[in-house]
Amino acid sequence: MNLDDFRRHAHETIDLIVDYLGTIEERPVGPRVAPGEVRSQLPSHPPERPEPFEAVLDDVRRIVLPGLMHWQHPAFFGYFPANASPPAILGELLSAGLGVQGMLWATSPACTEVETHMLDWMADLLALPARFRSDGAGGGVIQDTASSSTLCALLAARERATGFTVDAHGLSSAHETLVAYTSDQAHSSVEKAVRIAGLGRENLRLIETDGHHAMRPEALAAAIDADLDAGRQPVFVCATVGTTSSGAVDPVRAIGDVCGRHGIWLHVDAAWAGSAAVCPEFRTMHDGLERADSYCFNPHKWLLTNFDCDCFYVADRSLLVRTLSVLPEYLRNTATASGKVIDYRDWHIPLGRRFRALKLWFVIRSYGAEGLREHIRRHVASAEALAARVSASHRLELAAPPFLGLVCLRHRDGDEATQRLLDGVNASGAAFLTHTRLGGHLVVRVAIGGTWTREEHVERLWERLEVLAT
Amino acid sequence: MNLDDFRRHAHETIDLIVDYLGTIEERPVGPRVAPGEVRSQLPSHPPERPEPFEAVLDDVRRIVLPGLMHWQHPAFFGYFPANASPPAILGELLSAGLGVQGMLWATSPACTEVETHMLDWMADLLALPARFRSDGAGGGVIQDTASSSTLCALLAARERATGFTVDAHGLSSAHETLVAYTSDQAHSSVEKAVRIAGLGRENLRLIETDGHHAMRPEALAAAIDADLDAGRQPVFVCATVGTTSSGAVDPVRAIGDVCGRHGIWLHVDAAWAGSAAVCPEFRTMHDGLERADSYCFNPHKWLLTNFDCDCFYVADRSLLVRTLSVLPEYLRNTATASGKVIDYRDWHIPLGRRFRALKLWFVIRSYGAEGLREHIRRHVASAEALAARVSASHRLELAAPPFLGLVCLRHRDGDEATQRLLDGVNASGAAFLTHTRLGGHLVVRVAIGGTWTREEHVERLWERLEVLAT
Structure with a gap:
């Protein structure tokens, strides 16, 4: 496929998308296929010779479209939304077309700098606390999902609490059992993170919630006291602003007070609800957010930016970077050595990264x-x-x-x-x-x-x- | 932006990409900007009112393009390639345009089934051992990067070795210190995974290499013996097929023998080199791969598929799923309960996932x-x-x-x-x-x-x- 072919087939693909979105209401929102039905229509083995692109798009229409849940259907009300939009789709297209790698500042400066700038714009739009902006000690980064943000926050919390001894010697060297806390309404990704980070499922306390399904700060304080009394070390609290089940808002200010008394890392997961903070009248949900060590929300849920785009903020980026950085010889470069640039590979788990900030821009x-x-x-x-x-x-x-x-x-x-x-x-x-x-x-x-x-x-x-x- | 606007602006974006790729050789391959230079050209605050899309694309040309490393330039020979191609770009575009979520089979059956099928096609193309195909106990999944694959492999290894007691009670409950092994030429992501999983940096052994920079199996065996003698528990070996520094190939068969003797999980990282196995004459590098528990390679490096697309295979998918699965009420559904479908959210760290298999297809x-x-x-x-x-x-x-x-x-x-x-x-x-x-x-x-x-x-x-x- 040369560039002329590409232009032609790109227009055909755009037409398919416009046609799909323009007629989506004629389709049932949910899929109507049985397990294995899609696969049974695909050839068992890959083709030996090239096939025309038209045949590929025909199969998209014939095999793929009927096998989808139509998340962009206007009557899709399941889970939380994953609302793509025309400009976001074009941002993703351009990111793929440019095909650059943003793992280091040096591997595409614009990829890093537009991202830092967009995360600051987002902090403006949501009126986030100044500590999360990049002009101080903090800053933001695009992660794939809130699950990954929660994991990164927990890892940084684990290391801050242990003076980076776990990082060096492993959790089995820890003198005390490390404990994490979230509400019984929190997202499953908190448990997943706790297990990945090696704390163990039983060292996650699911704090009871009130009649409105929000975490009870006094129950959190009691659980922390009980763990301290038992010789365990509380390291991490995840509060939720807008739980998945019912949209409950944990009282961040009161929870922040408890965390502050004990020096425990507070992460606030506003994956779905956070986007609403673009409106001043909905910002009360963020009351006390300046007490949090990290925060995330997903423009890919409710802010018109197609998946994946989770905005993750930390108040002290040096802790995050120290937790996740490994610098092998083949990635050394003068910009990194100067200390004047951000290398986002040290802000999350993957090394490579695409230019997702174009979507936000x-x-x-x-x-x-x-x-x-x-x-x-x-x-x-x-x-x-x-x-x-x-x-x-x-x-x-x-x-x-x-x-x-x-x-x-x-x-x-x-x-x-x-x-x-x-x-x-x-x-x-x-x-x-x-x-x-x-x-x-x-x-x-x-x-x-x-x-x-x-x-x-x-x-x-x-x-x-x-x-x-x- | 309505659908007519979208079609028009999409054509403009395609034209920009075609123009960029068609004239890329007129640009210096590496960027010529100083730290902060890109950001200084962006407004300090987000716009209050909508801007015309033409202005956005103008800024892409004026501010972004000069701030890029041109990874698609034909004279880019740095790092490893990240070779996008026209059909892959269109796959990414379509994925964004359809905007579906593939976290569960039920949330878009075609997204899951095309992916499973493409991973089997890839196993065909590379002539991978049958144990990695989905028709047995194994199977493949698309991850973002090899870093994430290595982490997931390590986590499953950690749990298999400890009977899932770490998952339940945490690493601090382990009776023995867990140890991982890789060569002194392995990718930095192995150390990153070991630290994330809580094993600790000092419990990763960097095994010495021979004159060709390949891991010495007898040195691996000696290191394992030394750890066993000291009461530590070896759990994970990562062999590399095609190291980053020099393309060295660890002897997978001999390393597999060592792992087999001790029941240690063997992960093979062929992130860059794996793509070459589409040619029969290069498959000797995979000799002994049937002894591995997991394997990954990146079509986004050298197989014409734009980032991100890492293919990760396991011989026993039930171990991976048990390691990473959490099933909250709001994700329960009849298809999952039937046991007849794959829910890929349990195969990696994020919950949400986009339809990346379209790119491979x-x-x-x-x-x-x-x-x-x-x-x-x-x-x-x-x-x-x-x-x-x-x-x-x-x-x-x-x-x-x-x-x-x-x-x-x-x-x-x-x-x-x-x-x-x-x-x-x-x-x-x-x-x-x-x-x-x-x-x-x-x-x-x-x-x-x-x-x-x-x-x-x-x-x-x-x-x-x-x-x-x-």
Whole structure:
């Protein structure tokens, strides 16, 4: 494929995408395939000779598209959104087209500097504490996911707490058992990180939550005291702003006080909710964030930037870099030696990295701060309207306080009726919802945040829910 | 940006990429900017109002392009290649355009099934041992980088060796200190993984290498015996097929014998060299690979697939999944419960994942197996021609046996002359080279593997080296 062919096939691929997005509402939101059905349509062995690109795109239409969950469908309300947008897609395209490596500043200075700049722009947009900006001791980096950010935060916490002795001699050399804390509503990635980092599952305390599913700071303080009394060493607390199940907000200020008393690293995971802080009226969820050592949120969930793009901030970048840096001879260079540049390979687990900051740059400039705020406010208004209808319903009820774009509901007749409601919506193909459990009860989650989701889509979902509930 | 705008701006972006790649040889390969120079051209704060997309692309041309290392330049010979190709770029574009999440089979069946199928196709293309195919107990997955693959392999090794007690109780509960092994020429990511996993830097043994920079199996065996004698527990060996510094190949068969005797997990890192196994004549480097527990190579280095795309294989997927799986309520679904599907979130650290298999599918079908072989053979032939010229030179000499597309050379007059040679080439902007150290001597690496690199580019590099060496 030479460059002329590339231009032609690129236009065909763009046309396929425009056609897909433009007609997506004609498809059932969820996939309708059985396990193995997609694979059974693919040849057993790779082709020996080149095939025309048209044949490839035909197979995309014929085999791939029917086998997808349509996350960009405006009636996709499952999990949390993963909202791509036109400028973000073009940022990803350009990143692939330029094909540069941003592992070191020296391996593409613009890749590093645009990223540092975009992370500072994001700190502006969300009004994050100054300590997370790159002009002080802190700074931000793009990670693939919040899971990786949580792991990196935990690793830096582990090393700070042990004076980098674990890094050198291993956890088996630690005098005390290291302990981490999060709420019983926190994301599964906290447990995953604790296991990867070698702390062990049983040394993660799942702190109890209050009636609104938020971490109880006094329960956290008691758990820490109990571990200290038992000769264990508390090293890490992960607070959640906007839990996956119900959008609960842990009280960061009070949790920060507890962490501060004991010198424990506080990481704040705002993977989904963080994007809403572009609007001043939603920033109370971040109250006390200046007490956190690290913070992350995912523009790839709710800020129009296609996956992957998690923004991870630390208050002291030197701790993170010391935790993750290895400098072999073949990566040495004068810029690194000068100490004047950021080498992002030392800020996360992979070595190589692509130019993901282009996506943020394209999105922020194409929408402007006001466009981003409007995007968030539109979804929150739709969610509030839906929550009001649920509250007024005789058959359905809210299962948790609605928060931002997330509405949790259930049937008043109990779990079986709630399951029928969920299955009914998903079987229709007209919308897609997922579930969770709160207080032992099955709950339907409605996560509103798609790029193309309008009030009318939420309205139609409500009509369907009402019919199915009867 | 609506879909009509998107189509128009996408065509403009494609034109920019075609123009960039078509005129790339007019640019100096390496960047010519000082630290901070790129950032200084960006506004301090994000825009309040939307900007036209044309302004964004203008800034790409004006600010970004001059601040890049041009990895796709045909005279880029630094590090290892990161060779994008037209079909891979279109695969990435389509992945972004579809915007689906492949964390679970259920969240987009085609995303998972095409990936499993492509990893089996790759096993075919490289003639990998049957144990790594998905139709048995093993299987493959796309990771971002070999660094992440090494970490995942180490974690599974840690758990297998301890009966999953570290996972449950933490490394501080281990009765014995866990030890890992690799050669003194291995990639820095092995040390990084050992530190992340909590084993500690000093519990990684860097086994000495022979005159060809390959791990000495008898030294490995001796180190293991010494650790066993001291009451430590050997858990993980990472062998390298194609080291970063010189392309050395550790003897996998003999190392596998040592690991087999002690039940130690053997991971084989063929990040760069693995791609060459598409050609039967280069497969001897994989001799004994059926003794490995895991294996990885990077199509994003030398198989025409833009970053990120590392193929990671395990012989027993159940160990990997058990090591990395956490199943919260909100991710439960009938397909997962049936046990009939793969949920790739349990095969790596992140939860979310994009549809990277499209890149492999597009590349394999667009080039065909014969096109991939031709691509590799062309670079190897160029490297052999360059190595022959170096061997015959009075001023330059080979610093290590050339392997595949990598030629390591130095000036016969010593390090200062070698440094002048390196600086001279890079200052010219006509080509880009990086360095390493072998046996205490400075060495220039010439890594040939760019998508657009032809014999003439290597020939011109040789002419320049010859002039500069005089």
